[in-house]
Amino acid sequence: MGVQRPMGGDVDEVANWSREGFRRQSVRQVVRVSAGGARVRIRVSNRFGEGPLRVSGAVVARSGGGAQAWPGTTRKVTFRRSGSTVVPVGGEAVGDAVSLPTSPLEKLVVTLYFAGKTGPATFHRVGLATSYRADGNHLNDASAEAYRQSSQSSYFLSGVDVSGPFRARRNTVVALGDSATDGVGATAEADRRYTDGLAERLVAGRRKVGVVNAGIAGNMLLTSSSCFGEKGVTRFRRDVLGRPGVRTVIVELGGNDIGANWATGACFPSSHKPVSARQITEGYRALIRAAHARGIKVVGATVIPLSGYPGYSARVERLRAQVNHWIRTSGAYDAVVDFDKALADPAHPERPRPGYVSEDGLHPNDAGYQAIANAFDLKSL
Template structure:
């Protein structure tokens, strides 16, 4: 595995207003993670989202919602899975408007330059951009690549509309030039916000149910989004960093769904700044994969409850070693899903029993209890089912967020 490198300019000290002995002291300023996303390798051709080919003479417009407020932001980019240096010609950031429009776009710089080069396997952090944001504001990031990018590091399941235009349109406020649409994020790694003091972070870690699959596109109704809104309503300043990766498994890598949880937990949870707690919801894909032999689910090795529990214990140990509180989430019902099997249901029940009663976690979020059909406990409640017997709808994701005891975070 390549070792990541941060390429960053060295910034001077913050200016502090003068005024003699009567001047009020300025609050300490810190950089807090306002948004983050797990990245993944380019998808195979059979399920490609454009990541295998990459981009050339394209502007990519991407919308994200930040979970911290402050006077400045800086954007983090990733070329983790690139096979060649990534040459960024220009970039900008502005406030997200309706249907892809942007208000007040302003240039992003990197070490004082409008362009930048990310070696393969590297990450890059922009200079601070003065763009005041409030918690839960939506921002638009435009990236222009004059030359070929090669295969694109990406997050396939954004649940947010992205836009692509030929040529440099980083300064555009309108969307007319952006004739292509998609629902993936490319090259984005995160957004930091300058805050008055370090904000603690809660990191929901999981698969497509954490990623928000089948939630309404552009509505920010994933369960981590709903959790962020609950925390804000309760007066908390903690940020929520969604670390869900659709199709992800605890024990096995996938050509479509990224590295296994055991391999990515370090960079997607432990290495995020200011992490206070994590909510682990993974395992249903490990269980279901043994019932299917599709390209994306290989290897479809049958897993046991004991193997999954051993994987959870490794994640718990790694988090505890960093002083991070660990919540275990029970696996949702999945009877009726494409990869359901009676044998898999037995594994799910045994895993859930261990999550509830082992005492291994600091606390439990019992999603199974609140999401199951009272008349058929092996199935999702029809009121919360998006239609595939596996993923919740918007209402279901809201119920999940409501099942988390905020005091345990």
């Protein structure tokens, strides 16, 4: 998952724990894996920490629902054979692989214990899966009794790798994107993002390919934001090229560069200036070049209808049309998936179909995300 700077709940009025961090607390997080395997390892990020992060202990288990771990499945996670680790500022720690057979689409719980003060937490704001917190060390509790506090964000956990023996095998698709990838508008706790639907199609088709969701709500291709994460052209190296076994990346970015092209406010840096279609498409070309240099296939996604975007105007629509025309016709991508066509109302192409959009009038609902998942040609992945 994509990680971002700690921030309060003032952007979406949903409180989180990122600014306060943790001390003498256990944090339990639920992750649905898209591919099955024999072993599991976790990734812990301190990308935006203010000091070294000490992880006093970590375990992984099968989910028993909510904050429960399935009894008898808890496995201790070590880091270079140590039960604890210190993650430097800006760094990531990868746990040693543990034996835990998993099935495709199974849910796991990852629990981290922090004996000392963590400081502000590197996190992911839109979780759509509940995280749980307990005072004290409750790493090995199968019961959910101690986990009485909950949050809709995730903390420090930047990934869960599932595999047989870890070897150089390219069987991962990374979805890099903004809120349309992150799943804003989908039902929480229901695994209804487009990446969930895509993973389910791959499993049904007996294709042994995992899907990683690297979406960050509000994210932009060309502008970094204190609220919405590092710009796509920067985080591409970490969130795509830095992951093991990547064979394909889906690029779904640019909608916020277009919709917020003339926006101002606390979430936008002073350097934020209007950008042209050419600047956006040059950003795409930079990602394509970087991926191809690593032998990674790139699938481009068109920008979804933006009529529900705050500040939407005719010039926003003209810019979206120019960018989408380039995505469809330039031939720069190895393949194209038409999110716009999957969602648009045929009678009013600038708008989403009424049955495919959430209450905000912009983001897809569960049906809209399924329509996007169905738009993929699985062979393109």
